[in-house]
Amino acid sequence: MVVDDHPMWREGVARDLTEAGHEVVASCGEGRQAVRVIGAARPDLVVLDLQLPDISGVQVIRGLRAERPDVRVLMLSASGEQQGVLDAVKAGATGYLLKSAGLAEFLDAVRRTAAGEPVFTPGLAGLVLGEYRRLAAVREQAPDGTPDSAPRLTERETEVLRLVAKGMSYKQIAERLGLSHRTVQNHVQNTLGKLQLHNRVELTRYAIERGLDE
Incomplete structure (x- = not known):
């Protein structure tokens, strides 16, 4: 399922996925709509924009996983802002990729995310690692x-x-x-x-x- 509020971008991502052999079962422009249809669409993976017009991508992740706990979520966002990345990961995103990624990198991220592998744009990986270490220090005892x-x-x-x-x-x-x-x-x-x-x-x-x- 593809969730993005920009129609041309959403349609382009869906087309790229279809041409790569994936089945796109739903396409949504709003977060609440995505949460409503996930039960019927039953996607294995959701490609999700972080910034949506109605609710945040983080809220969408929580809603999607509440309806379908085993769904994989790949964030595809124009923003690499630190807090947004960390919030998405903590909410349950399996991967986070910037929209500046090339098609081959995107399709590889989709494949790996679908397999349950954590995927991050290289520049974001260190950020996520550092946050986990910080949390570990808090839970040391x-x-x-x-x-x-x-x-x-x-x-x-x-x-x-x-x-x-x-x-x-x-x-x-x-x-x-x-x-x-x-x-x-x-x-x-x-x-x-x-x-x-x-x-x-x-x-x-x-x-x-x-x-x-x-």
């Missing part, structure tokens, strides 16, 4: 004052987790470590289970919070 304890991961799981935190795809991780794509998937799934996380976005946040992306 448990509520009772005792240090936060983390489940034990194997050396290989930690290595894979570090590369996930850097935003690498499964294919890239497999090539880097000389493993099969399936083996990398298994390591990620095992790590998700140990950490009681649900997807790669949460896993990335966990890794970043512990400085594993460095």
